[in-house]
Amino acid sequence: xxxxxxxxxxxxxxxxxxxxxxxxxxxxxxxxxxxxxxxxxxxxxxxxxxxxxxxxxxxxxxxxxxxxxxxxxxxxxxxxxxxxxxxxxxxxxxxxxxxxxxxxxxxxx
Amino acid sequence: xxxxxxxxxxxxxxxxxxxxxxxxxxxxxxxxxxxxxxxxxxxxxxxxxxxxxxxxxxxxxxxxxxxxxxxxxxxxxxxxxxxxxxxxxxxxxxxxxxxxxxxxxxxxxxxxxxxxxxxxxxx
Numbered sequence: 518x519x520x521x522x523x524x525x526x527x528x529x530x531x532x533x534x535x536x537x538x539x540x541x542x543x544x545x546x547x548x549x550x551x552x553x554x555x556x557x558x559x560x561x562x563x564x565x566x567x568x569x570x571x572x573x574x575x576x577x578x579x580x581x582x583x584x585x586x587x588x589x590x591x592x593x594x595x596x597x598x599x600x601x602x603x604x605x606x607x608x609x610x611x612x613x614x615x616x617x618x619x620x621x622x623x624x625x626x
Numbered sequence: 627x628x629x630x631x632x633x634x635x636x637x638x639x640x641x642x643x644x645x646x647x648x649x650x651x652x653x654x655x656x657x658x659x660x661x662x663x664x665x666x667x668x669x670x671x672x673x674x675x676x677x678x679x680x681x682x683x684x685x686x687x688x689x690x691x692x693x694x695x696x697x698x699x700x701x702x703x704x705x706x707x708x709x710x711x712x713x714x715x716x717x718x719x720x721x722x723x724x725x726x727x728x729x730x731x732x733x734x735x736x737x738x739x740x741x742x743x744x745x746x747x748x749x
Contacts, residue, residue, distance in 0.1 A: 519669065549732055550730070550731060550732040550735065552731060552732065552734060552735045552736075554670070556670070561720055561739040561740065561741055561742055562662075562670060562720070562722075562739055563739070564726075564728070564735070564736065564737040567728050567731035567732075567735045567737070568728075568730055568731050568732070568735065571728070571731075573726065573727070573728055573737050574727065603669075605669060605670050607670070607672070607734045607735075608732065608734065609732045609733045609734055613684045614672065614684060614685075614686055614687070615660070615672030615675065615684075615686070615733060615734035616672070617669060617670050617671065617672065618669070619669050620669040620670070
């Protein structure tokens, strides 16, 4: 069972906005930064968002992250077919371990 | 900027395996490194963290006491010695780093990933 809680699935039609939540606790999200990873089938994960809301170079602006208290969220606006993937939130926990969400599969209808 | 894992394979329960991760294209000695894994059909799991100098190391509870992470900055290489392997260790193992230019992303904030190496533990 994952330490961070994500919905197992989310979906939307092309052009819509999809939001994925990630719920944790004071010892992880509440006191450390949140990162989001995208994983396409059969490939290594890719960093989408780091330090709660920062995009690495090359990540489109339609991906955005936010954090409030012990929860974080990833929004994908202007949904595109190539956004079909699994999305994972991750954070450091004060018990000196990395923690992940169980992942959210995004489907473009 | 690249990471390349090697050393995966098929082993029996109780046996050992040593994974390697070769870095290129960035200043390896400046960055912390992590090992992650993904069991078949499952999500991502953090395995181990090692600081840039190698003097700070953390492990997931599931591998502590069985796995040992180390690095050789002169050879730009990361290692994971895995002993007493179990069936539940079967996974694709990834090494990852923040060597792609991000800053202050936290210990599990990594923007460079290897392609993964598969470890299968089965009798």
